Amino acid sequence: MGVAAIKEYTFEPADRLENFHGNQLLYIGWDQHLLFAAPFCLPMPPAMRFGDIVEKVLPGIYGYHPDFAQIDWSKVEWLKSGQPWQADFDKTLAELGLKHKDALRFRTPGLNGIKGSAS
């Protein structure tokens, strides 16, 4: 049963890929850094190089945090849907198999937020 209804009730999902003008949604969260109170939602073209997100987009959204400048990106651990994931900065989102509404998290070992409070 997809829904309790008095008659046939099926509609397109409100957030299907075609509605985003050529972009797909990518969610991204920085673990242990809850100064940013929730993960982010970003509309990105599938042909975008992943490295461009890290190098050009993330500084704008996470740069406020004093830990951000200290990140050693070669040591960052990535998770997709909660499972370890191999990032490749030279590949595009599509080449990396990132689909619409995929959720990525990254962990920065040794950097645990303001005074180690996960903030």
Add this chain to the structure above:
Amino acid sequence: MDMKVSKKKLGLKEKYQHMTRGLGWETTYQSMDEVFPYAKYEGIKIHDWDKWEDPFRLTMDSYWKYQAEKERKLYAIIDAYAQNNGHLSVTDARYINAVKLFLNGISPLEYMAHRGFAHAGRQFPGVGPRVACLMQSLDEIRHAQTQIHSLSNYNKYYNGFQEYRHMLERVWYLSVPRSFFDDAITAGPFEFMVAIGFSFEYVLTNLLFVPFVSGAAYNGDMGTMTFGFSAQSDEARHMTLGLEVIKFILEQDPDNLPIVQQWIDKWTWRGYRVLTLVGMMMDYMLPKRIMSWKEAWEVYFEENGGALFKDLARYGIRPPKWLDQIEKDKDHISHQAWAVFYNYAAACNFHTWIPTDDEMDWLSQKYPNSFDKYYRPRLEFWREEAKKGNRFYNKTLPMLCQTCQIPMLFTEPGDPTQICYREVDYKDNKYHFCSDGCKEIFEHEPEKYIQSWLPVHQIYQGNCFNEGVDPTAEGFDPLAAVLDYYHLNFGRDNLDFEGSEDQKNFDAWRGMATKNT
């Protein structure tokens, strides 16, 4: 010359009989199923509507009399409050933001409750519950009206009140209470009654009204306090109706139990998620605190609710799911929610701020297991940055939960350092949730929730700009365009309390009232 007449007046019992039960009939031109098309599809089986016991036996004529008397008293106080510049006697102008949250987030729900009860009343084939729903429907529109009238006094002097109706269907955080109620009124009449009549009005209502009404009393807001009291006697009636509905449904057929249990689980969780806003208000927005969110939860849910569910156990009902998680979360959610509103203060129609040192000490004392360890460092960091002129305004849109629509601010049960992520793949699309509760609610009725109007996704689809705005134009500023669409006045309705127009005006006006300048 007394004439002997046969008894002129009906006794109470007869009057009730004639003016409620006597109003219904079995239809013959059309089948009852066609006249009441929503009565069966939810799977609830009712065999005898006459078994419905109306605990109040109120008839319309007495209803009008009682309510008119309450209105007269209420409006006399509202007028006096307005004429005496009552708004200047509140503790400090930060308090007014709690009132904004109420008008924007809660009052429209009263109106939605009015619509919902009118709908349920129309759809129930039984006369007893129909009349009870009719009266509750009228109560709810009265609450919406009295709240709007009381709070309009604040609208004359302060920002953030003026567009509550327009904002309800647009502003990101208002999609939380709005979608909660939309979910309820688009359900069938039985689910609506369990959702709102029972889970919200009975189980959770004290957690909504006591904090706001006591908060008003503690903070010198006579106007808000008075409408709270005026609504209170209605609430007692609503709670009784909510409980009666549950018992009636469960007594009618054993097959009803699993359906009702699923609704209780769902709606307690949905309601609890909406109450995050109230928890934040109690812990952060009242200059003079009443009790902490955690204490309120313990008194009004754990103690009172515990007794209620013991009582319902004889029908086979168990306490709602996920209470173990709520128990762990009570040290955290108010702080996490305030962090979200502090982050997104530029897109909000009330102000946020960093608590004073005294207030942080109060929070440490009330939350010895969490505040100093996880939340104080964050607040102190923001305060230091704000002093340097670098107040944090988060400009990137957050990830939202598909069910409750709250930004994904909640942490794993038992680990306050880790955001809780849950996801489901459904028909080639991915959906994300803040919790097991919201995920399970989605999985039960995915076709309903895949249509959620999530403000963040709607902005990215280009649906949150005014007509005629061209997002491809050079120099297009999406944030400004969205705030225009919200009717939010930048620099007046939003941003930090410190330096706000509200703060300046309140200080100046109170100065005029108390000093010779």
